[in-house]
Amino acid sequence: MKYNIHMKKICLVIALALFSIQAYAGSCPDGSDPVRSISADGTYFVYNCGNNNNEQKSSSTTSLITEINPVNHSGWEQLSNTMTGISSHNFQYLNDSTKSRRGNQYQRFELRDGDCGSFSDWDDCANDRQRVEFTASPLPPVGKQCMAFSIMLDDSFVTMDSSPTALGQIQQKGGPTGFMEGFKSQPGVLMFHAQEGYYDFDWLYLHGSRTDIKQTDLKFRLLSLDDMKGKWTDISFCLDFAKNNMSLWVDGKRKFDINQPPTGLHMPESIFFKYGIYQSFVSKHSGSTPTQIVYYDEIRRGSSVEEVDFNINPNLKAID
Amino acid sequence: MKSIFQINKIILIVLLSIGAVSTSSAALFDDWTDNQLCEWMDQAIPPAPINSQVMKRNITCSKGIAAVRIVKKVGEAANSYDGAYACILRTESAVGQESIGTAQFIIKDGKISIARKYRYLMTSAISSYDTFEGVIDKDGNIKASFELNPIMHMVEPKSIKFSGNMDSLQLRGRFDEIKSWDNNTKAYVLDENFYPSFYDVIIDFKKENY
DSSP states (O other): OHHHHHHHHHHHHHHHHHHHHHHHTTSSTTSOOOEEEEOTTSSEEEEEEOOSOGGGHHHHOEEEEEEEOOOGGGOOSOEEOOOBTOOGGGEEEEEOTTTSSSSSEEEEEEEOTTOOOEETTEETGGGTEEEEEEEEOOBOSOSEEEEEEEEEEOTTOOOOSSSOEEEEEEEEESOOOEEETTEEEOOOSEEEEEETTEEEEEEEEEEEETTEEEEEEEEEEEEEGGGGBTSOEEEEEEEETTTTEEEEEETTEEEEEEOSOTTTTSOOSEEEEEEEEEEESGGGSSSSOOOEEEEEEEEEEESSHHHHOTTTOTTSOOOO | OHHHHHHHHHHHHHHHHHHHHHHHHSOTTTTSOHHHHHTTOSSSSOOHHHHHHHHHTTEEEETTEEEEOOOOOOOSOOGGGOEEEEEEEEEEETTEEEEEEEEEEEEETTEEEEOSTTOEESSSOGGGGGGOEEEEOTTOEEEEEEEEOOSSSSBOOEEEEEEEETTTTEEEEEEOSOEEEETTTTEEEEOTTOSSSOEEEEEEEEEEOO
16 A cells, blocks of 8 residues: 555656756747746846757857746736746836836747647646747736736737637636536636727626626727827726726726626736737637737836836836 | 523524525615715726616616606607607617617607608518607697617517607607527526616607708
C-alpha cells in the first residue's frame, strides 16, 4: 500500500516536471528558454530569445514581454500576461511621441490566425478562442472603481465574420456560475466588443440564482470602428458598487449613466480589468482569421473619473 | 417549547418558498424602473429586450428619462382628407430596415382602405390588404389595423394596430410576440428566442393626384 502511494508520488513529480518543461518548450523559436531581464526604464520584464551566434544577435533577437510594472501614477500595481504560447509579435512597446496618445510610449497588440495558448485553468486553443491580453491585479467590488484607456485601431483592422473581438473587458472572480450552451460558465461583468462595424459597451446582465446564473447581453453602441482607425479614442468608465451604477465617457464626454449594480445581485470576490485583443468563437469565421492590430495607451485606474480621464483632468501625468 | 420551534421552522420554510416562487415567476426586467429601461434607449438601435419592454409599458424615453406615451384619441371619421395616397410599407428592427411592399390608400368619408390596383407585398398574400381598416378624423389623426406577416419567415400573421397623422404622413405599428411555425406540432408557437423579438412596421404615404 505504502509502495503504491510512493509510486504515485514519483509519477506525479515526473508528470509535473514534464509539464513544466512543456510549458517552456516552444517559448523561443529555437526551443530554448527565454532569458528574463528588466526593460531600460525598469517598468516591465523583457524575455529575450537570442540566437547563440553573437554576430547575428541584434538582428535575430525577439522580446516576449509578459509583465508590466506600471508607473505609480497609473493607479495599477501590475499588469501581466501569463498565457503560454505567446509570440514576440503579440505585444510590443513603441516609442514615438508623435504617434502615442500622450508621452513617449504606447503599446502595440497584434493577433494572428492561430495565436492561442493556455492558462493554468483554461485552454484557449481547445475552446475556440485566440487572444493576447494583459490582466490587471484584482480589485475588490467596493466603492467606486474607475478605469480608462486610450485605444487606436490599425488602418488594416477588420472584424471577424460574425464573432465578436473583445478590446477591453472586466471579469470577475468568485462570482456566480451557470451553464451556457451546455458548458459551465463563469460570466464576466462587461466587455468592449468590436463587431459588425461598431465598438460596443456590452454589459452582461446577470439574473437567476448564484449557481444557475443566466446572462443577457445589453449593448450600448459607442462609435463606428472606421472612426477608430488611425485615431485615438479615449474611454473611461466608473463602476460604483456603493451607489449601484455605471457611467462611461468617450473622449471626456459622458455617454451614459446606467443605474444598475455593475455585477448584478450576486457579488463576486473581486473584479479584474483585461485589455488587448480577444477573439471568441473563431471557428465561425470562414477561412483564416484576420490579423488584428490594436494600440493602447494611458491605461489608468482610480476612484473617480477625475483620477483617470485626462480629458476631464488635463493635469494627469502621461503614462510611460 | 419544541413544538413552537417546529412551527416557527415550518412558517419560515413556507415564507421562503413563497419568496422563491414569486422571484422565479417574475419576468425579465419586471423589477426595473421605467427610467432604468430608458437609460439604454438613448442610442440608434437599443437592445431588443429593453425596447420591447418599453413598448409593453407604453412609455417613451428621452435622454434616459421615461414619460408616459400620449396616444392621441382619434375622433369621428371626417372627409377633410379624402383622396388617394401612394404608400410604401417597410419594417425596422435590430437587424435593419426592409421594404416590404407598396399600395395605395383610398380615403373616402374619413374611412381608409387599400385600392385593388397598385398592390405589392413581399411577405404575405396580396389579399392581406383586404384586412386593412382605418379611420381619419378632422384633425388628421389616424388609427388603423392590418392583419399580415411583415417578415420573410414562416410566422403567424397577426392584426397590427397602427397610429399616425397627416403631419408626419406616417403610420407606425409593431409586430411582436412572434409565433413561428413548429414542424413537430404543426402549429404556430410563441418563440421567445425569435430574433429580433419585434419589428416596427411603418407605412409612409403621400398625396397623389390620380
